[in-house]
Amino acid sequence: MVKIITVYGSMLTGAMGRTLLLALLGLFFACIIGLFFGLLSVVRNKVCNIISQVFVDAVRGVPMIVLAFFIYFGIPYLFNTIIGGFNVTLTALQAGSACLALNCGAYMSEIIRAGIQSVDIGQMEAARSLGLPYGKAMRKVVLPQAIRTMIPSIINQFIITLKDTSILSVIGFPELVNTAKNVQANTFMAFQTWAIVGIMYLIVITILSRSAKVVERRLNVGR
């Protein structure tokens, strides 16, 4: 155990850093995707609702590992070989964060839709009756209230996404699991290696969920 920490410690923390980078990139774009499709699903427009529903169903209906292979291997092959004339190459980080963003974005979209729909319709009606346009009423009245109910689910989704980065070891991104595999191969100390990796995930996720609780409490002013 001590040997692994002294010899491979910096390698593993570096890998954790890359895991976090991947997760942050994925989550950042997931928020944008989620907000976009979440809003599309609540506006009073059939076409927008259907587009959002198709996106969510498509992404949710495919295992993330398939999505990862599809983006990392499938997309370049489509452009370079099937269509031809392109020279698309994706790094594992690009493909990995795109994969996380799409996957998490689909779930975020559902969280945001449910959050907005949980706000009493009267809030929107009162805002509109004062003459506020739909967008302003949404931004100033409905969304701030929706976010409060969404926060626990969003944090949950963040944690799932952070853990899902481990799946992206299959496309060769040197995040924590991928790196730990090398450590195990070099040391043959399977128990110690995976115990350390497990504890590392545990620490990061505990910090994340604890600080999220603080944010949640702060947002509850006036309730």
Add this chain to the structure above:
Amino acid sequence: MLDGKMIKIHAENVKKNFGSIEVLKDISTDISEGEVVVIIGPSGSGKSTFLRCLNRLENVTNGKVIIDGIDITDKKTNINSVRENIGMVFQHFNLFNNLNIIDNMTLAPIQLKKCSKAEAENRAREMLKRVGLSEKAESYPSQLSGGQKQRVAIARSLCMQPKIMLFDEPTSALDPEMVGEVLKVMKDLAEDGMTMVIVTHEMGFAREVADRILFMDGGYIVEEGTPLELLMNPKEKRTKDFLDKVL
């Protein structure tokens, strides 16, 4: 023109369907400036729906609604600018839960650039004083009683300086001892000459404040008249039956 006064609200053959259900079958009426019109009738008669058609919270299926000369049933009408002049008070208050009382009242005036932030706050405090809730300016809606919430809701509408006020069963969700305080605010408003359309079950209030009462049933205006005519001497059988039950 009615009694030499401007017609503020003109409804003409208004029909409203929800799916296959006809809620409003054929409603026509004119409401003139400063008039206080109370709408009564059994539940499901379309009172609230009709009220909500007057600021296009519901789109009419057929017919016309003209507010201050502007046809709001015309899709091209900018409904937001018309709504700035029509205050609405809801049964469930609908104060914005995420904002304190002052922010509730200043949100629309500031966002719609009706005035500066300072002016908006001044006016809000003035309105709060008028409804007797000056000390609640920094409170949140969840800290107020039902009656207080409804008085704030009325004050919030008044901050937009509307020309018309719509009230959708403003006292129906209140505890009995809080009904009076809300009705008093509404009565003051009526005495100040506000054009008001009120859906209510408060017959005593209707008798006291209304210039005209509309009795609605089954999607029609069955009978209308002054409180004296309609409440004391109804002509239609359906009006009589209804009044027998509620009075």
